[in-house]
Amino acid sequence: MSDSAQQPFDAALTAVPEPLRHQVSARWQELAPSLATLPPGKWLATLPRVFAASDFVARSGVQQPALLQDLIASGDLSRGYPSGELVRRVTQALADVTDEPALKARLRQLRRREMVRIAWRDLAGWADLNETMASLSEFADACVDGALARLHAWAVEKNGEPRGEHSGTPQRLVVLGLGKLGGQELNFSSDIDLIFAYPEDGETQGARRLSNHEFFIRLGQSLINVLNENTADGFVFRVDMRLRPNGASGPLALSFAAMEYYYQTHGRDWERYAFIKARVIAGDRAAGAELLKTLRPFMYRKYLDYGTIESIRSMKGMIEREMARKGMHGNIKLGRGGIREIEFLAQTQQLIHGGREPQLQDPRLLSVLPRLVAAGHMSPEAGTALTQAYIFLRNVEHRLQMAADQQTQSLPADATSQMQLAFASGFADPKTFADELERQRDAVHRHFTQLFHTEAEPAEGRDPGA
Numbered sequence: 001m002s003d004s005a006q007q008p009f010d011a012a013l014t015a016v017p018e019p020l021r022h023q024v025s026a027r028w029q030e031l032a033p034s035l036a037t038l039p040p041g042k043w044l045a046t047l048p049r050v051f052a053a054s055d056f057v058a059r060s061g062v063q064q065p066a067l068l069q070d071l072i073a074s075g076d077l078s079r080g081y082p083s084g085e086l087v088r089r090v091t092q093a094l095a096d097v098t099d100e101p102a103l104k105a106r107l108r109q110l111r112r113r114e115m116v117r118i119a120w121r122d123l124a125g126w127a128d129l130n131e132t133m134a135s136l137s138e139f140a141d142a143c144v145d146g147a148l149a150r151l152h153a154w155a156v157e158k159n160g161e162p163r164g165e166h167s168g169t170p171q172r173l174v175v176l177g178l179g180k181l182g183g184q185e186l187n188f189s190s191d192i193d194l195i196f197a198y199p200e201d202g203e204t205q206g207a208r209r210l211s212n213h214e215f216f217i218r219l220g221q222s223l224i225n226v227l228n229e230n231t232a233d234g235f236v237f238r239v240d241m242r243l244r245p246n247g248a249s250g251p252l253a254l255s256f257a258a259m260e261y262y263y264q265t266h267g268r269d270w271e272r273y274a275f276i277k278a279r280v281i282a283g284d285r286a287a288g289a290e291l292l293k294t295l296r297p298f299m300y301r302k303y304l305d306y307g308t309i310e311s312i313r314s315m316k317g318m319i320e321r322e323m324a325r326k327g328m329h330g331n332i333k334l335g336r337g338g339i340r341e342i343e344f345l346a347q348t349q350q351l352i353h354g355g356r357e358p359q360l361q362d363p364r365l366l367s368v369l370p371r372l373v374a375a376g377h378m379s380p381e382a383g384t385a386l387t388q389a390y391i392f393l394r395n396v397e398h399r400l401q402m403a404a405d406q407q408t409q410s411l412p413a414d415a416t417s418q419m420q421l422a423f424a425s426g427f428a429d430p431k432t433f434a435d436e437l438e439r440q441r442d443a444v445h446r447h448f449t450q451l452f453h454t455e456a457e458p459a460e461g462r463d464p465g466a
Contacts, residue, residue, distance in 0.1 A: 006032075008040055013048040017419050020052040027051050027058040034065035035072070043072050046124035053123045053424035056405040060116050067113055077117055080131050083138070086114065090142035094150055103150055104226055107143055108233035114139050119188065119402045123424060129391050130366070132398060136186040143227065143236055144175055144192070145282035151222045155215065160206015162215045164199060171198050173216050173253065174291060175223075175282035178243050182277035183363040187394070189401040189408075191240040192227075195278075196220045196253035199287045216253040238407070243274050256291050263298045269311035269351075275299045276347050276354070277363045300355040312348050319344060332393050332400075333409035337441025339397065341448040342390050349377045365390060382447045389440040396437065399424040 009028060016024055028051070051058040061068040071077040093110055097103045118135050121127035127135075152172065156162075162171040179193035180186045198216045203209050210218075227236045244250050245262040254262070263271070276299065280288030301308075319340060322328065328335045346365050349372050354360040357375055362368045366387065373383035399421055400408050412418050415430075422433035 008044050009048060012045050016048050016052045017423050019416050019419055020423065021048075023055075024048050024051045024058070027062055030062045031058075031065060031068070035069065038069065038072055041072070041078070043077055043120075046120070046126075049423075050120050050123045053399060053420060054119055054402045054404075056402060057116050057119050057123070060112060064112065067116065071113065071117055071120075077120055078126070080121070080127060081135065083134075086135065086138045087142040087145075090139070090146045094146045097150060099154075100151075100222070100226060103147060104229065104231055104236075105233055107147060107226065107236045108231065110143070111139075111234070111236050115188070115405065122398060123402060129394055129398075133180075133185045133187075133394070136188065136190075137181055137184040140181055140186055140192055140237055141177070141281045144177075144194075144223070147226050147236075148173060148175065148219075148223055148282050151219060151226065155219050155222070156204075156206075158206075159208050159210050159215060160204035162198070162204045162210075162212045163202050164212075165202035167200060169200075171200060171202065171212055171216075172284040172287070173198055173219055173223075173282075174280060174284050174288040176278050176288065176292075177281035178274055178277045178279075180277075181281065182279040183365060184279070185365060185394075187401060188398045189405055191238045191407070193240050193243050193274075194281075195241070195244045197256060197259050197288075197291060198253060199256050199284070199291075201255050201257075213251070213253070213255070217251065220252045243271075256287075256294065259291065260294055263295055267298050269308055270315060272299055273315065273347055273351055276350050276361075279363055296361075300350075300361055302355040304352060304355075308351070312351065315348075316344065330411040330413075331409050332396055332411065332437075332441075335441075337389075337443070337445035337448070339390070339393050339409075341444050342386050342393070345378075345382075345386060345448060346372065353377055382450075385443045386447060389444045392436075392440045393444075396421070396425055 013021060013024065028047070051061075090110060093106055094103065097106055114135075118127070118132060118139075122132045163169060164171055174197045176182070176195040176197065177192060178195065180190060181192045181194075186192070196216065198212060200212065202212045204212070204215055224239045224241070228239045229235065241252065242248050244252070245254060245259065245266075275295065278292060278295075278299070280292065322334060323336050323338075331338060333339045343365060346368055350360050350362075350368060353375065359371050360368060360375065362371065369378070369383050369387050369390075372378040373380050378386075397409055400410070400412075403417070403420060403424070412421060418430040422428075422430045425433055427433035427436070
């Protein structure tokens with residue numbers, strides 16, 4: 001690399017804490033020759049910061065220099081994608097795959113490229129939390145939908161097209177996303193919580209006939225395998241199906257009629273709580289929208305009974321008990337004042353009031369907090385504090401996960417990793433970072449306690465439907 005590139009790198013390196021510089025310099029020496037043809041730009045001025053914060057990005061650049069060359073030369077690294085571009089890119093990339101091994105390989109190549117891009121933009125300060133979460137969520141949607149489209153076509157070639165028993169129309173799988181994916185708030189190294197459904201029972205119209213139930217179970221299994229299997233190229237997304245009816249012991253896919261019967265007859269309040277985040281992410285979107293419309297009375301009731309209030313109390317008690325477990329304080333999601341407390345505060349208010357106030361029926365936490373304030377269910381001070389804390393904690397979560405592309409919410413114990421996290425989070429030293437983290441968590445926990453009592457305690461003394 002020429003002096004014209006080495007000099008801006010050296011200048012940017014001085015901003016990196018001393019304990020982290022050696023590894024950044026070593027990675028740069030490995031990578032620099034492969035980037036020699038690229039003109040220096042803002043990417044180079046941010047490279048030391050990004051490499052110091054993420055060994056995942058640094059290692060990806062060294063192992064696959066062509067990937068980084070492409071991101072820089074194409075301009076994709078330095079710009080945010082408009083909505084829909086990730087869908088277009090995934091669709092185009094999968095158009096010519098002809099079998100499952102090729103599908104797996106292509107998806108994993110796409111993942112590596114886009115995760116490096118998303119992490120770099122986040123760590124360089126070019127993307128805010130909203131862009132990062134939206135990009136991750138759109139990429140997950142695109143991968144699930146793109147893989148499903150190919151797998152469905154291959155399954156139809158093998159077994160014939162599934163048709164509805166009563167309508168006679170072709171049937172397609174509906175994929176619901178829950179949790180952070182459903183809220184379009186996915187984190188960097190997250191599971192995706194999915195539920196599979198299909199509109200009607202019936203059977204395929206081919207030489208090797210299958211019931212629709214069996215067809216869509218097999219299709220769901222193939223989809224999970226394509227996304228979840230850890231191959232030589234890694235994985236795409238870890239898939240969690242435990243939120244489906246009857247959990248891990250339930251069928252992998254159900255008809256709409258069976259879904260509706262289950263939730264009307266057996267649905268529990270924690271499942272209503274989970275369904276606040278439900279969103280159609282792949283497959284037959286029109287049919288999925290109808291399914292969610294059918295299930296809306298289960299999710300949002302106009303009149304709450306005392307059992308719901310008690311269930312909310314039980315969920316809060318479970319959170320408090322888990323919080324008290326050894327080692328939980330270092331977990332920024334599950335520990336005291338963590339992300340889960342903020343989610344609980346918002347979603348329980350949605351559960352209580354959303355049936356009569358449709359504006360609260362929004363799976364996006366940062367959108368619903370100001371609506372709760374406007375409706376009088378949360379004080380302006382609480383809304384501001386929880387919004388600030390959520391943004392702070394989710395950014396910390398991303399920096400923890402971007403460091404090594406690992407699914408973790410636990411604060412590091414060793415001094416070097418603590419320095420890395422503080423630096424990646426924009427703090428001069430670990431002590432300053434830790435103080436701000438405690439301040440944010442204290443604010444969350446205070447509102448977690450106060451707000452629950454404000455809303456739940458009086459409910460026992462009045463008619464919930466009044």
